[in-house]
Amino acid sequence: MKKLTLSLLVLLSANSFAQDINTQALKACSMIENDFKRLVCYDQIIAGKSIDISTAKTPVMVEQSKAINKEEKFGLEHKNISANSDSEQIALVKKVKKAPHGELVITLANGQVWRQIGTDNFRVKADNEVTIMRGALNSFLLKKMGSNKTIRVKRVK
Incomplete structure (x- = not known):
């Protein structure tokens, strides 16, 4: 009986530790067309940071030394x-x-x-x-x- 109540207590307390996710911010992120910036937006929301899409850097592509037609x-x-x-x-x-x-x-x-x-x-x-x-x-x-x-x-x- 003690094991059952202990496991029930652990399951119920798990919700109290979970953070509330801002659904409005998630909807704002879903409107971003650039895949990388949208991912950065989602990561910032999950981390609890404020959303600032303008500072997101796009990945740097390796440039060819020679221009190819x-x-x-x-x-x-x-x-x-x-x-x-x-x-x-x-x-x-x-x-x-x-x-x-x-x-x-x-x-x-x-x-x-x-x-x-x-x-x-x-x-x-x-x-x-x-x-x-x-x-x-x-x-x-x-x-x-x-x-x-x-x-x-x-x-x-």
Whole structure:
């Protein structure tokens, strides 16, 4: 009986130690559009501090030492967080070679190197014009001009 009353007493006293959360301040934080500032606002409310969003610092992104234009960034979004590029690119094929497992490795005139994912049959040779476009789930498709067939590719460099 003593254990039951003791545990009941502990459960009832836990509410007395809890702080009251300002629901109006929480609603004010939910109106903030910037994710980082909204999180800082919530943290300040939980810590019992006053809300001051203007002093919140945004995280510093690592800057690239060299400025890269859109053509150089295309297909490298997974390697560079701040890259935003167009949905397709047209280029001229400079060189085509086969990888050990039969995939094509295509070098474009602009210096980009793309590797075929899979071993589907696809005919492309030097001086062909190709279009590289975005596919589903951050993938890329390569299509030869004048053809409807596409292959899935990834950028090597």
